[in-house]
Amino acid sequence: MSVRTTLLTAAALTAALALAGCSADSGKETEAAQSITIADQWVKAAPDGMSAAFAELVNSGDKDVRVVSATSPASARVELHEVVTGDAGTMTMRPKDGGFRVPANSSASLTPGGDHLMFMELAGPLLPGAETDVTLIYDDGSSSTFTAQIRDFSGNQENYDPNHGG
Numbered sequence: 278m279s280v281r282t283t284l285l286t287a288a289a290l291t292a293a294l295a296l297a298g299c300s301a302d303s304g305k306e307t308e309a310a311q312s313i314t315i316a317d318q319w320v321k322a323a324p325d326g327m328s329a330a331f332a333e334l335v336n337s338g339d340k341d342v343r344v345v346s347a348t349s350p351a352s353a354r355v356e357l358h359e360v361v362t363g364d365a366g367t368m369t370m371r372p373k374d375g376g377f378r379v380p381a382n383s384s385a386s387l388t389p390g391g392d393h394l395m396f397m398e399l400a401g402p403l404l405p406g407a408e409t410d411v412t413l414i415y416d417d418g419s420s421s422t423f424t425a426q427i428r429d430f431s432g433n434q435e436n437y438d439p440n441h442g443g
Contacts, residue, residue, distance in 0.1 A: 308338065308340070309343075310415060311419075312342060313415070314334075315333070315334060315335075315421070315423040317332060317333045318330065318331070318423055318424075318426075319331055319427070320396070320409060320426070320427045320428070321389075322403050322404060322427050323399060324402045325399055325401075325402065327395060327396060327397055328351075328395075328399060329389070329393045330347075330349070330387065330394040330411055331387045331388055331389060331393055334379045334384060334385045334387065335379075335383075335384045336379040336381055336382065336384065337382065339381050340381050341379065342378075342417075343375065343376045343378050343415065344357065344379065344415060345357075345414055345415065346376070346414045347412060347413050347414065348412045349394075349410060349411045350410060351396055351399060352396035352397055352400060353397065354396075354398055355394050356394075357376050357395075358371060358395040359372075359391070360390055360391055368390065370393075370395065404427060406426070408425065408426050409424070409425060409427065410422050410425075411423055411425055
């Protein structure tokens with residue numbers, strides 16, 4: 278084998294290994310987003326201020342996935358919230374430490390009176406029948422966007438604890 282052939286073979290192997298490493302890394306970055314399916318998604322209608330989004334998050338993967346943040350053009354800020362019983366026995370919503378865990382081969386529900394996405398500082402009125410996009414960001418850095426219909430809903434009038442108290 279000539280020196281030239283040896284150098285070309287070495288260069289080709291180096292390039293192949295580099296590409297294999299890149300493709301493995303890029304697959305890792307999108308693993309969470311690829312394993313999550315969003316169903317039954319909707320947002321509570323509101324004229325201004327705050328609102329909330331709900332959905333069923335289904336994880337078809339063999340690893341737990343954690344939703345760590347969310348965004349939407351409908352609001353300046355989206356927080357991940359939970360509802361807990363406060364000191365006086367009233368239901369209080371607050372930011373959820375650590376985000377939402379979606380167990381492997383299972384699901385997690387975002388529901389009124391439970392875990393939900395809280396839309397803070399609405400960009401405008403959320404009118405029944407309209408739609409808005411919501412993007413979920415996962416613990417591996419991947420994300421997925423879904424469209425949710427805006428609906429009337431008068432239930433669950435919890436208190437909001439911005440200081441994350443009990």
